Amino acid sequence: MMNRRGRMPRILPNWCGCLERGQIFGRIGTPIALIFRATRWIRGEFIHEGENVLQVLIVDDVASLRRTLRLTLESQGHRVTEAGTGTAALSMLGSERIDLVFLDLRLGQESGLELLPTMRMRSPGVGIVVMTAFAAVDTAVEAMRRGAFDYLPKPFTPEQLRLLLARWEQVRGLQREVDSLREQMRAAVPELDLSTDEPQVQSTLDVAFRVAPTDAAVLIRGESGTGKGVLARAIHQRSKRVGRPMIPVNCPSLSAELLESELFGHARGAFTGAVEATEGKVAAADGGTLFLDEIGDLPVSLQPKLLRFLQEKQYERVGEARTRTADVRILAATNRDLEADVAAGRFREDLLYRLNVIELSLPPLRERRRDLLAIARHLLQFFARQTGKELHGFTPEAEAAIYRHRWPGNLRELRNAIERGVILTMDSEVDLRHLPHQLAQLPSAGRIEVGGPVTLEALEAEHIRRVIATSASLEDAATILGIDPSTLYRKRKKLG
Ligand SMILES: Nc1ncnc2c1ncn2[C@@H]1O[C@H](COP(=O)(O)OP(=O)(O)OP(=O)(O)O)[C@@H](O)[C@H]1O
Numbered sequence: 487m488m489n490r491r492g493r494m495p496r497i498l499p500n501w502c503g504c505l506e507r508g509q510i511f512g513r514i515g516t517p518i519a520l521i522f523r524a525t526r527w528i529r530g531e532f533i534h535e536g537e538n539v540l541q542v543l544i545v546d547d548v549a550s551l552r553r554t555l556r557l558t559l560e561s562q563g564h565r566v567t568e569a570g571t572g573t574a575a576l577s578m579l580g581s582e583r584i585d586l587v588f589l590d591l592r593l594g595q596e597s598g599l600e601l602l603p604t605m606r607m608r609s610p611g612v613g614i615v616v617m618t619a620f621a622a623v624d625t626a627v628e629a630m631r632r633g634a635f636d637y638l639p640k641p642f643t644p645e646q647l648r649l650l651l652a653r654w655e656q657v658r659g660l661q662r663e664v665d666s667l668r669e670q671m672r673a674a675v676p677e678l679d680l681s682t683d684e685p686q687v688q689s690t691l692d693v694a695f696r697v698a699p700t701d702a703a704v705l706i707r708g709e710s711g712t713g714k715g716v717l718a719r720a721i722h723q724r725s726k727r728v729g730r731p732m733i734p735v736n737c738p739s740l741s742a743e744l745l746e747s748e749l750f751g752h753a754r755g756a757f758t759g760a761v762e763a764t765e766g767k768v769a770a771a772d773g774g775t776l777f778l779d780e781i782g783d784l785p786v787s788l789q790p791k792l793l794r795f796l797q798e799k800q801y802e803r804v805g806e807a808r809t810r811t812a813d814v815r816i817l818a819a820t821n822r823d824l825e826a827d828v829a830a831g832r833f834r835e836d837l838l839y840r841l842n843v844i845e846l847s848l849p850p851l852r853e854r855r856r857d858l859l860a861i862a863r864h865l866l867q868f869f870a871r872q873t874g875k876e877l878h879g880f881t882p883e884a885e886a887a888i889y890r891h892r893w894p895g896n897l898r899e900l901r902n903a904i905e906r907g908v909i910l911t912m913d914s915e916v917d918l919r920h921l922p923h924q925l926a927q928l929p930s931a932g933r934i935e936v937g938g939p940v941t942l943e944a945l946e947a948e949h950i951r952r953v954i955a956t957s958a959s960l961e962d963a964a965t966i967l968g969i970d971p972s973t974l975y976r977k978r979k980k981l982g
Pocket residue numbers: 676678679680708709710711712713714715716717779819821861865897898901
């Protein structure tokens with residue numbers, strides 16, 4: 487392998503082995519580290535400060551071994567601190583920023599293996615590499631089981647160490663990427679609060695979470711936008727398959743042929759354009775969950791194949807005779823009347839029975855009056871965080887309008903409306919004028935109810951608006967409301 491200057495690096499001797507025996511660097515450790523670094527700089531291998539520089543803690547009861555490792559690490563550009571006991575190591579982990587720990591498994595009377603879980607608890611993101619002169623596979627396995635990142639047998643060469651550090655850098659990079667993607671997801675998708683004050687929704691959630699850990703097929707029914715996909719994910723997250731993927735398949739999005747290939751995969755050359763073999767979503771969901779959205783739109787020709795897969799866990803790729811198996815839990819959702827589809831011959835009855843071992847039903851939002859404002863406020867705070875705005879909530883008029891609207895698009899429509907409101911407002915509240923115009927239309931009679939989940943302010947605003955609308959003058963309205971006309975004038979101005 488060539489270095490950055492295009493020269494072949496020399497094979498490095500086993501410095502660590504020498505050092506363990508010779509101890510010659512004990513008194514002149516730092517100058518030697520500088521010479522090491524200068525040599526590496528001349529050879530074009532210099533590590534810039536701040537770039538890939540790790541903060542390393544060496545935990546070993548033998549001072550000479552700590553020094554040996556320290557020299558090698560410092561020569562590679564890293565910063566090192568040392569601890570001779572478990573107690574000292576734990577206190578450093580609690581007080582300093584440490585990226586990586588080299589932990590000797592034999593710490594005098596203490597056992598590094600015993601210390602490992604406490605270290606991880608003290609500093610969850612830290613990487614721990616265990617070292618021992620008594621290299622044994624079972625100790626290594628046990629150390630990894632307790633959360634060690636890697637295992638380094640003693641003696642080791644600088645090259646072994648360099649490879650290990652490079653691997654740690656790679657893992658750290660991936661972890662950072664995962665964290666940043668998670669952050670982006672959190673920003674894009676509201677942290678969903680499934681809690682509810684509606685008894686019907688609560689009993690649906692109770693059943694959902696009771697069946698979640700089993701492998702039973704679940705059919706979720708509800709109008710479009712009622713949160714069927716969200717409920718499916720919540721079930722998957724509470725199942726024992728949570729470490730494996732949940733793969734969604736949108737049944738109406740493709741023709742029967744393409745959907746079959748999307749589900750079960752195809753062999754190379756199975757049809758025009760099939761230049762490569764694909765494994766399909768069933769295989770991708772092996773060990774996990776397959777979420778079949780809009781199952782009512784599954785083409786009739788595909789229904790027997792899905793039924794067979796549900797019964798026998800077996801399938802074939804398109805254009806291939808070989809039978810394959812996959813261990814997949816099926817969750818399905820529909821907004822259609824599947825019984826009517828069965829009666830009309832559009833959906834197989836046996837497939838319906840297989841799919842709805844457990845049936846869950848989500849009501850439309852217009853039937854979740856007790857939850858409506860709580861969900862709206864939750865979404866407002868989510869979008870406020872996302873846009874960096876500090877919002878106190880909705881104006882009473884906005885709340886009244888949210889409460890009386892029928893929400894034909896259900897939670898999806900509500901989410902979009904609140905997002906729009908948060909984006910448009912320049913004040914500390916979201917007002918009716920920031921919400922979609924449909925919400926500003928006059929209420930159909932009786933939508934806002936005394937005793938409903940609505941604030942006093944919203945109730946007052948609605949009452950004032952209706953009394954003014956049906957009174958001949960402001961004075962008449964004030965008389966009906968039992969307040970001074972000037973007070974009513976002020977309130978009316980405030981209500982816009
Ligand atoms: N409890 C909730 N709180 C806030 N928003 C929610 C909630 N449940 C669902 N949503 C939002 O509503 C939208 C629709 O949800 P989802 O896709 O799960 O509905 P669906 O019933 O599967 O819709 P479709 O039938 O059209 O596929 C999504 O944007 C989702 O984030």
